Amino acid sequence: MTATSAVRAVHDDPARPAGFRGPGHVHKVIARRRLTDLLDREGPRPLTVIHAPAGYGKTTVAVQWLQMLHARGATVAWMGLHRDDDTPHWFLSHLLGTVRGVLPDPASVDDLLGLIEQNAEDTRTYTVSALLEILGAHPGPFVLALDDWHLVESPEVHRTLMQLLDLAPPNLLVLLTSRRRPRLPLSRLRVGARLTEIDADALRFDLVETREFLVELNGLCLGGDDVARLSEGTDGWVAALQLASLSLRDTDDPETLIRGFSGRHHSVGEYLAENVLDALPADLLDLLLATSVCDRLCGGLAGALAGRPDGGAALAELESRDLFLRALDPEREWFRYHHLFAEYLRRRLERDHPGRAAELHRRASAWFAGHDLVTEAVVHALAGGDVAGATDLVERHAMPLVEHSRMVSLLGLVRRLPPTAADGRPRLLMAVAWANCLLQRSDAAQATLDVLRAALPADDAHDELHSEADVVQACIDVYADRTDRAELLVRRSLDRSLVYRPWVVAVAANIQSFCDLHAGRFERARERQRWARRVHDRAGGPFAGVYGRCFAGIAALSTLDVDGAERQLRDAVALAREMAGRRSHAAQLAGALLGELCHLRGEREEAERLLTESAELGAESGVVDFMVASYALLARIRAATGAGDESAELLAEGARVADRLGLPRLRAAVGAERIDQLIVRGRIRQARRAAQELPTGADLDGGIAVRVDSVRVAALAAVLAAEGETDRAIALLEELAAEARRRGRVREETELTVRLAGVLESASRRLAAERILAPALERAVTAGAPQLVLDGGREVRAVVARLRARVATDGAGDPAPDRLASLLDGGAAAAGSAEEAGLTAREREILVMLDLGRDNRGIADGLGVTVNTVKWYLKHIYGALGVRNRTEAVSVARRRGLLG
Template identity: 50%
Template structure:
């Protein structure tokens, strides 16, 4: 099987500090001492204009930390890092290069995931660093190139909630990132231009010791005074003074204005160079980084590597970017001089130079830089061509975020007319569950090919139908999906295996929700050959999970478990232990483990899927994640986590327009309110279901309607209207039976038996529930029975006793006594844990006056506001889960609330949070 291809090559020099010889640097001991004094602080911010030695100081500090045993990750930023997904992927790669055990699969999660990936990846990175316990430092060089709010927010997250063993070192031409909060908490060390200027002693060392200039003390003092210790000006001065017959006269002529000095010295340095070397400097200045082959291609001079090494020997502001001196970069200040002179003297050559650079990068599979240079050359069409040629390759290798980042660099007006590119954009957005952008791309495809009749165009339009069906399935719609994918699931289809595999999965989803469960499983057996030849794990993972859903619906839990386990194993083998695909597959498997009573294993899998947030697969996966995990949290007594989960699920349902998910979440809310004795709030939950679903053949609509009917029946039962409750439950039972939906039929029997028992008709309750218990014993249902509540467990207890006394009800099949005993034993263990403790609701409290929160409680509130779970808060603050829960109870008491979301809202009202 062809596993996932390697990603688009990362620029390795982004993750390496510039290489300086120790003998060629002035040691900044006084500044190192400042950094050493502040080493316990979260941030070291080194900010000044160009040419003040910010990066050089960061390199020296990196070397000090490494000598002391601290791993230091290095990330040289560029404009592309304004795309937050690219920034995070580069940040993770930088960390992995110095600590390979950290952040193993997080880049794949970013590529295969969407907007919620940013929160998840940052949180997971912080947690892994915290658990690692060893110190870790990260250098972010040239932060001033970042102006995107999303990327800035990512850094602010690391600054706000990073663990105590994480240190950030940021160099920037501006004072950003904002450090107000960190300064208040004494968590930032700042070094600015005033501190970075060479003092007199450092200037002497630079001019006399390093550069061996023949200057007397008065000349040195005058030069230091006139440049005010500006490092770049001093370096330019050394180059100019080496070629001067009268250094003292040159020094006396300095005006003292930094930028005019810089311009003057640069002109003198450049004019003194041989013509071929000057031309080499000017032409190669169009590239942000250079190697010998690239420099030769752009300059037209064959000796590219030799010329780069010559420039380095001449101290021409050329920095090596790696230990092998293969890649180089001009100092930003000097590159600016070169580019301005190129524009002044050879403006007619600039387009050709960028075209040549673009072609070189494209030939070496460095797509982002190829696109950048094509755009700089004004070759917008060529830039689009570059991305279009690689677009589907990126999608099929699960590099969706990379593709969309490249597309965002392109001129928007050229994109709608490119159907081949748009179909890839549609796939990328669809697989990231961004329905509206995916739909927009499909609309562009259809508009561009509206009148086309050639075979290629027809194929693209056909593929657009498959994407449309995929969008529909993620949106929990099946009304047209089967028709759209029909051409791709015939015998001997002549299409790419990936298209056939995806189409088979879509059709299987339709099979499940039209109750054709046997066909769903048979179809996936046919599709396995196509899954095996697709790149990446997704087709095979979804196929196995969908076949498992069909088996589960028929109460064949053995087959369902096998298929779910195969899906998880495939995802982990192909994409990694913690990949997006593995987490998706873990949702239905976690649901099955919970059903079997294996709560710990279920919780681990569901927590991992929950981290994916609102993009954790189709609605079926999201439902089992939010509702099953909520039940597990209730068993643990973590009621605040239950409310938080259900609130999050409701938000996801609203965001993605998923009525079935909304109904499932509300059903869990209603159950909990009734368990807490709060009928009024339960009625409010039912009122939240404003769109009443009509009867129909669509299984998605039927499931949504069944949730609503069950909620109505539960409220009627709580009000003592048993006859009223029996009517909707009987309707659910007959509908489920008519379509052979065995699991739904079984749960309907259980609900009916509870109401019958409460109404006093014990015999009818027993006759109704025994067939459900027989099915449960055969298939291994545990939690479905126990979670139905104490009234059903009374019936189970009476049946167990009847079996022991040989008084089993006449005419009914026997339920194995060991199964009944297991149900009762598990329920007893729940009671021992105080499964659903009674918690006062806000309306029932008499809040104390506005008691102030302490500093730790405010820190916890800030992390709550960022959406962190109790476990994540504990990791970030270095506290235990129980300590966090203790603080939460104190926060709730002081604020007069009972839920996480309410505490944040109240804190905002009181201006504790702003």
Template identity: 40%
Template sequence: MAVVPPGASSKFRPPKPVGQWVPRTRLTDVLRADSGWRLALIHAPAGFGKSTLAAQWMDLLASQGRTTVWLSLDRDDNNTVWFLSHLLEAIGRAKAGFDDELQQLLEERPDDAERYVIPALINAIDEGGQDVVIALDDWHLVTDKRTLNVTERLLDAGGTHLSFIITSRTRSGLPLGRLMVRNQLVEVDAVSLRFDQAESQSFLVDLNRLDLGGEDVASLYRTTEGWIAALQLVSLSLRDHSEASAFIERLSGGHQSIGEYLAENVFNTLEPDVLNFLLTSSVPERLCAGLASALSGVEQGQSMLEQVQARDLFLQPLDEDGTWYRYHHLFEGYLRRRLDRDYPGRVRELHLTAAHWYSDNGFPSDAVDHALAAGDIDFAVEIVESRAMWLVEHSSMATLLALVGKIPADRVPGQARLQMAIAWANTLLHLAAEAQGALDQAETVMPSDATLSDDDRFELGVESLVVQSCIDMYGDNVSRIGELDEKCFAQAGRLRPWIVSVGANLSTFKKIHDGQYELGLEQQLWANRFHDQVSGPFSNVYGHCFAGLAAYALLDMDQVEKQFALAVELGRRHAGRHSHAARLAGAMMGQLLYERGALDKAERLLEETHELGSEGGVVDFMISTFATLARIKELRGDSSKAAEILDEGDAVADSLGLSRLKLVINLERVQLGLKSRTFQPGLAPVPVVHGTPGQRLEGLAETSYQIFLTTQIRSALADAAPADGTTPEHLATVEKARYLLDRAAAYTGPRAELHARILLAAALQQAGLHSEAEETLLPALNTCCRLDLVRPVLDGGVACSELVRSISEELRLGTANYDYHPNLGSFLSLLIRLDLNTAVNGGTSRGLSGGRQQHGGPRRASVPEPALSQREQTILLLIDKGRSNREIALELHLGINTVKWYLKNLFSSLGVSGRQACVDEARRRDLLKQA
């Protein structure tokens, strides 16, 4: 039977009494008497009952109707992402419906997780309206400044519904001064934690049933000074002493000497097998039956654990099922010292045994800790390597990098497999420089890595090519991807499915931009069996998106819709609605919905992808996000927002060196009637000769060249006046449009041909060649009618709108002398109605024709910038800094409801529905600079 990880039980449950606890009524009354506390801090050395008191307090608070959350800390919580992940899981276990998608955000945005997670956490608790108490046990184990700052922020700004109980051996790392000034601190120290004489009596006589008189109890109380651990040792020792009074009389000295003496006294009464079990099982922080058996050599590990617990030998259960246990810290320390003293050679051996057990049972972090404690760095590296790609495939890149961070820095560069995993993690985090550095290092050390077999070197060599091609693909470069056919796919049986799955996606991407769409679809059909063997969703989502892009180029719209829908569903089901994978797929589905006229749904999906910014996937995804979302904003009548989205896309293109994206942004500016920014794509000039497409440019260069030609044609149409007769300028534009259509038909497939045909029809109409324009446009209209695509025609501009009306009139009058789709008449009526609605609602009647409004049609509505007050501007800045509603209220001395009112007004003014969208929109409008 599989062992449940410690993180799934012991971290999230308070300790339970083996029998009964001494009620700490006088201390629970302290908590009950102070209703305004934010932090209840229990601090004392080991053995004073800190966790026990915290557990009793949590029971009391739960009985009052508060939601209680328990988190036992360990040294791994010094990694802030892990601390936040554990905290979110703990809250989720106690509070149904808590936002699980914050966990995925932690993995995908580890560097600035606090900015997104902390405000969302504070707001969720604040708006839930129910008091939540979080207990952090063993706070002294956390020393990382970033984690300390997170907790400090939660304490400072958590609001009236959030409070903490913290146990620690020290008072450090907490904002005690500020909490004390605000009268929000309850503090219990070692002096308060000691048993008083009545509690000592209850513990020794009532609970442990020792036959002691009042004088004996008083003597023990004076000797131990109420130190709970010492009293527990006394109770064990006295069970076998007939002369209790004489034994008590001999006790003297400080706490440490008492502890050592009593521990020795208890040990001397133990059977050898029990003593061996205690010593060998003291090495790990937590124990279960399988681990205890591995360490001690006792087959019946569970039975021995239960026997030790029944004898009150300081073994505490950590879950209700009795699966995980831990020794009392004081007793654990003594056991380890004795083990090291009596059997110094066994300590390393036991750490290695624990490391192997943890590794075999899926606990890599614990396994690495024990391997390093044993001094076996090679095994620690092996553990991380064995887990690394599973984490990559499940989009847990931050967890992987945190595990790598445990390995001594000087040992990481020499490990080829580990460097490859680091390269994968950084590639998927869109950190190209870090990915390239790790990949280069892997390739450097690969020949000299003695741990690699010939098969390993073969696989790593192919994997290196796949990673490099993946880095290149994010940079819109496909020059090396062609090598995969021979080096990867021909020998797929020798490779892990992940390598082949990602490699197939890369190859499909290249085939799409080589115009080999059918081959791209065949590649994905072939790759499906490898996609299905990969445990995480990421590569499968990309596969569906790329298959959809190939089908889109062929105008196989049923296949397009199927593939994009599968991608969205897969991303959401495996990683959450707001996961990276789901939002990338949403960009593709948003593009399809836009072209079919479902603007509201398209806008919602594209807004979600827009939040990814420079992490928005390959260029094709970014084109859908920036260009299509800008068009939608224009159709809403908000030209300012459309322009700002394009400016943002332009900045992303510059920062990442994406020339194809920059070309598209330039084209969209022309289509929106904005001033175009001069940009030459760096392509050699190609003579424009109608009747022949000329030579196809290689790979992405052909796509880029056609975008560039489209921009020139759109710009010419925008600058030229409608012709009374055909002028040389009009003819030059028409010839360039004919040439574009030739190239699109020859090299880039039916979808590109459709758009080029619509553009040629617009050029012919503007040149006064009406009959030829109708003849040219009609096949495109039939295609759009058949496929239910409305935006390609509407975005064709004023000239296309004129052609739609004239053809519609001919159909109405029965004067059309050409073949047409039986539903074309109703389709044209729909286009005319949509075009008119756009004008009425503040868009443009020219669709998105490119350039200025021509010959008296309705003009674009003017959308003034919102007039923000100084207070609203200040709140915008605080939101941008990641402040929660509660923190904003405290900083500005406002009520929480007042802050919410301001936010509602801001969202309304900026036309957004969320905090981050509000900041993004304000930045695009330069409103943040006003504050």
């Protein structure tokens, strides 16, 4: 099996083909006008619930009403729920696949399908929000029908549905059918006139409908008393009436049969089913019993189960006989039995053929496995008692799923197996360890890895598995921001790169590059990634290649090779978007680092856009370098645009994540940014307390310890300078800058030098400030990273102004101050009063779009951002202008001349 087919095996559901829109035509049903008229009178409401026990015709009523809505221009997406949908991952996967099948642009949801493999609450919330944006932009009404909602027990899935309902755009309607009243806040929805509810009493056939069904539709010769007796005996239960019609079809004495069951049998349904089945030819009865073990059927599967070559024709005959077989798709490829009839068939199979069900399940498993439908194959293998076969299936697909970033799918399959099924299976345990590691579930990854090592024989035959286990361990360490043993752990895989699997070698190369980065071996890290490019191309999925390019980009930025970094990071974003989707987690991680680079270039709006989009998925993932950009840098940008509250929230969230995951480097970065902001606001005592709470590198190793200590000492120097202790601050910064220079950390040295120049300026040591800033200024501007100097604050800008004046007076010398001063002045005149309002160029552009009447989706499309990003910009615009909505914003902007 190929890696591609392994991925498809989990996500291709036979019950939900690409064009799946609703259940196929059902023979001999009456038009439930009484109920569809009721639904029409109620009007389209956000939620319609049709609930009753099995066999009351819920699906028939739902389909008839949906057909009416469709005829009026509504788009209908029908999702037949399955037991798998009781987990958030599978529910969202199937929901997105269902919606995708009816949209004119199916690709609009493709990116979201990959996101749900990142099993985090923020990701699921973002996925639902993004889906609602897509549905809200759909022209005309959109109806999402969820059949058999009673199969859902999970509180998380219930919350997902309520999120859909609470945030639903006006054009979205949701229809539920269920065997019981859904455990949702229906009373709240009803009070708001957002709910229509139909129950069993409403669904029962009345006398008129019973006569229409039995006499007019099925052509039975029944008198009025017989019809009344049947109506009373079945209590309007639709399934029993259909069974009665089948039983009466071939009888010459309907009155006797009716009297035979009425009032005498405690189970009318089972009595009638016996009559129907006993009248069938033996081959059809055997087909019914053999196929009853599957929830979904197609011709090939039916033939394999019944041992006959004409499975498709046999299903067609069952359908023509009205034997409760319904098509699941318009193409009439997949079918299912009515739930009640299927349950009865299974009971009869067990009664008449004890033990046969297990063999049928094993046949079903073999058929599904042969068609790359691994989920169903595993389910039936387990139902057939073949635990070893089910485990073999999961093991065979495990690593291809990991390599294609389908970790949640793999863990979902593993959870189906008995708890000890993977014991003694090193390759399956390895895949589970990888999956947990890459999802950053470090405890689960470590526990699985420990079990794996205990199961691995210590011999040469298992050498490669031992090496791979070491790489997993190193990966766990790197996510925990530790490098003390990682290099040693990956060495053997790198030494044997021509022998080991490309995936293992690619990850090992990335881990080695990470270690090189934090040991200050930047050129070695870049060289390692040049070497690893060919390995990344051979490894499955985007994971290794995106991370490798990101690490090469970080190495380039560390030496202020901004152009080289940009090539790597843009390549990383492009690779992630191509292989995993524009909204994928890989694209957002790479986008966060690209946002950091844009910030260094002085491209604030673009930096903010990229970092905001990254934060939408939740920033607590990837290595710490990604998180620092998503929390600390984005907070700095938000503070600079006047969004102080949002900046503080980001820093507080970053601190919580750092403490929960045990990441001192992240804790130091967000703490230092908070200290800088406190000092700018004059809250020196609070800054002093915050500096005392910063972590140290005492318990860390190597370059990471050095970096944590450097951040802490630089923050302490900022506090000392603010307290007037400039000599002490200068001494600390001079020592830090010298150490950074010694280690070849050009970017860090430049940042520290800029800080030092600011402190010298505040101490009135102006010549020293100019002397030390000039080379740093030249370095930053020449590299294309002017923001390194612009972030220095008011004192540094004063030094730049003097350097610029000196160049102008002398008529020669370094042009860097003049180029930087141009950046400081750039756009000021054009912005005019918009700058006074605290609006960026991007926000002024949005104001113009508001004036043109564009909605949020139109603005998002025009700017190439998400609707959530537009909402964030609007919030800031409203705050800056002191308004509450877009109409007021346009009015105030016109009065103040902000629209040009």
